[in-house]
Amino acid sequence: SSKQYEGSSDKKVHGWNGPPPTYNETTKSRKILKKADKDISHKPKKSIIDNKKVIDKIVNTKIPANFKRQNLILGNFQIYGAAVKKTKVFGKEVEEIEWEPVNSIPEGPIILNDRTIRLYVDVSSSNIEGIEILQKLEMPETEEKVEEKKAKILTEKVIPGKRKMYLEQLDESIEELNKVSI
Structure with missing residues (x-):
């Protein structure tokens, strides 16, 4: 049965026996290629910051005695707020703080009275990774x-x-x- 297909073919294959094609100044495809090269711009890659990693870095940094961590502003300028989640474990109430994006921010400038700002910088890229806003607390009794x-x-x-x-x-x-x- 394999001999049946050897000599006959339903499709004809055309071969190219001439020299390879050459481009000259009037060749249309060459002009298109040149134009396409002009449209391509080389943009530097944006650094991608892992928000969870930056939050962990900020939260694990000790806070001065008379301050409380209020907000975090990360490199993508998304503001995060502390979400206190309470659960009961074996009858005992346990609080857990998770940092979640804030969806509604007041319009206009925000004045930060009684607050301190701490910046977190990636020295290798000279980029600000995050901004921490610390709220001043009342001093406990000495x-x-x-x-x-x-x-x-x-x-x-x-x-x-x-x-x-x-x-x-x-x-x-x-x-x-x-x-x-x-």
């Missing part, structure tokens, strides 16, 4: 003020049985202040 309160309670004319209760309440409030993480 140990000196706590000692003053204790001394005042001890020197005041407090009912003897209640003095111990006041001191315990003061110690509890100090413990609560120490538990708060900024």
